Amino acid sequence: xxxxxxxxxxxxxxxxxxxxxxxxxxxxxxxxxxxxxxxxxxxxxxxxxxxxxxxxxxxxxxxxxxxxxxxxxxxxxxxxxxxxxxxxxxxxxxxxxxxxxxxxxxxxxxxxxxxxxxxxxxxxxxxxxxxxxxxxxxxxxxxxxxxxxxxxxxxxxxxxxxxxxxxxxxxxxxxxxxxxxxxxxxxxxxxxxxxxxxxxxxxxxxxxxxxxxxxxxxxxxxxxxxxxxxxxxxxxxxxxxxxxxxxxxxxxxxxxxx
Ligand SMILES: O=C(O)c1cc(C(=O)O)c2c(n1)C(=O)C(=O)c1cc(C(=O)O)[nH]c1-2
Numbered sequence: 001x002x003x004x005x006x007x008x009x010x011x012x013x014x015x016x017x018x019x020x021x022x023x024x025x026x027x028x029x030x031x032x033x034x035x036x037x038x039x040x041x042x043x044x045x046x047x048x049x050x051x052x053x054x055x056x057x058x059x060x061x062x063x064x065x066x067x068x069x070x071x072x073x074x075x076x077x078x079x080x081x082x083x084x085x086x087x088x089x090x091x092x093x094x095x096x097x098x099x100x101x102x103x104x105x106x107x108x109x110x111x112x113x114x115x116x117x118x119x120x121x122x123x124x125x126x127x128x129x130x131x132x133x134x135x136x137x138x139x140x141x142x143x144x145x146x147x148x149x150x151x152x153x154x155x156x157x158x159x160x161x162x163x164x165x166x167x168x169x170x171x172x173x174x175x176x177x178x179x180x181x182x183x184x185x186x187x188x189x190x191x192x193x194x195x196x197x198x199x200x201x202x203x204x205x206x207x208x209x210x211x212x213x214x215x216x217x218x219x220x221x222x223x224x225x226x227x228x229x230x231x232x233x234x235x236x237x238x239x240x241x242x243x244x245x246x247x248x249x250x251x252x253x254x255x256x257x258x
Contacts (some may be wrong), residue, residue, distance in 0.1 A: 002016070005077050007178050009208055011207060017173045017220075018220040019220060020217065020218070020219050020223060021218045021220065021223055023217055026217055026223050026226075027152045027209070028165060028210070028214075029214060029223075029227055030166070030209075030226065030227060030230055032229060033227070033230050033234055034166065034167045036073060036231075037051075037164065037167040037171075037176065037234060037237070038171070038233050038237040038240070038241045039167065039170060039171045041061070041238060041241040041242075041245070042245060043241050043244055043245040043248070044171065044217075044241060047097055047175075047178075047190045048174050048175075048178045048182075049178075049182070050182025050183065051160045051179065051183070052248070054103075054122065054123060054183075054185065055248070056248040057183065057186070057245055058104050058122050058123060058124050058128075058134070059134060059244060059248045060085050060244050060248065061115075061118055061122050061124065061129070061131055061132035062119065062124060062128065062132075062135060063134070063135050063136060063240070063243065063244045064115070064240075064244075065115055065116075065119065065129050065130075065132065065135070066132065066135055066139055066140060067113055067143050067146075067240065068098065068111060068145045068201075070143045070144075070146060070147050071094070071098050071111075072095045072098040072099050072112075073147055074146060074147050074150040074158070075092075075094045075098075075150075076095060077147065077150040077151045077158065078091060078150055078155050078158045078159065079091060079095075079105070079157070081154070081155040082155040085212065087159075091159075094204060095130065095156070096108070096110070096113055097110065097200050098110055099112065100112070100113055103173045109254050110195060110202075111161075111196065111197070112200045113151070114192050114193040114196060115129075115213060116129050116130070117189065117190055117193070118190045118192075118193050119190075120190065120191020121186050121187040121189065121191070122186055122190065135181070135241075136244065136246070136247040137195065137244070138239070138242070138243035138247075139190070139240055139243040139244060139250040141239075141243075142236050142237075142239040142240040142243055143236075143238075143240060145236050146161070146233065146236045148238075149161055149233075153217070156211075156215050157207055157225070157229055159211055159212065159215075160212045160216060160225075160226045160229045160230065161229050161230070161232065162204065162205075162208045162222070162233075163205065163208055163209060163212060163226075163230050163233070164230065164233045164234060164237060165201045165204050165205040165208065166205050167195070168197065168201045168202050168205075168212055169198050169202055172194040172195075172201070173194075173198065175191070176191060176194050176195065176198075179191060181186070183252050188225050210236060212226050
């Protein structure tokens with residue numbers, strides 16, 4: 001059995017008889033998936049409307065830390081599975097963005113550190129965040145599903161699974177636009193993570209999208225596969241948001257407040 005034949009319940013059966021979509025139509029079908037992006041999840045709508053309490057924002061940041069630390073591990077799995085040197089040269093930047101680096105006198109603390117600063121800006125300690133003691137088990141399952149996908153699927157599939165980043169600049173911008181007004185108690189320096197991602201995500205997605213349109217554009221079956229993979233990733237993010245929402249609802253009812 002070839003890696004591409006591994007049955008995955010998330011991926012629909014491929015219809016190989018239809019003609020391929022044009023490049024434009026294929027891209028449009030991927031972008032259409034934005035209608036089910038987690039920006040539409042109730043917890044993110046409440047967040048943008050200013051309806052979350054400090055304890056709920058804290059739990060969101062603490063749970064999302066799992067995703068932040070998983071991303072470079074996911075990307076390292078892509079590098080490990082990918083024999084294409086050109087792709088690795090570009091992809092490695094994603095690991096540096098999140099882990100940071102100190103190379104040849106140049107230094108950047110990276111996105112994980114910026115996320116910890118966000119946690120401190122919302123009133124958590126570094127220990128609260130890094131110990132992962134506030135995270136929900138269901139959030140861990142959702143994030144693990146993404147890392148396992150990148151570890152076990154062909155690297156081309158894992159590249160396509162990053163394409164939720166098509167929609168990420170919008171949600172980062174939404175937080176930058178709404179938080180200062182809705183949550184004035186959050187120190188503004190803490191929002192630097194979102195500012196950094198505006199450019200990083202646009203750069204990443206230009207690369208990931210170009211690759212996906214080229215590789216998965218070869219025939220209709222591969223195009224459908226990429227669309228299904230994007231849906232799988234959208235489901236990962238939605239499940240993560242579900243997990244956080246359930247947990248934050250619980251703390252509002254019976255504590256403990258952090
Ligand atoms: O805050 C968000 O809503 C959000 C969503 C996503 C995404 O759509 O996957 C990413 C990020 N943030 C993010 O900060 C990030 O670095 C990132 C990397 C990736 C990826 O799949 O490789 N997604 C995302």
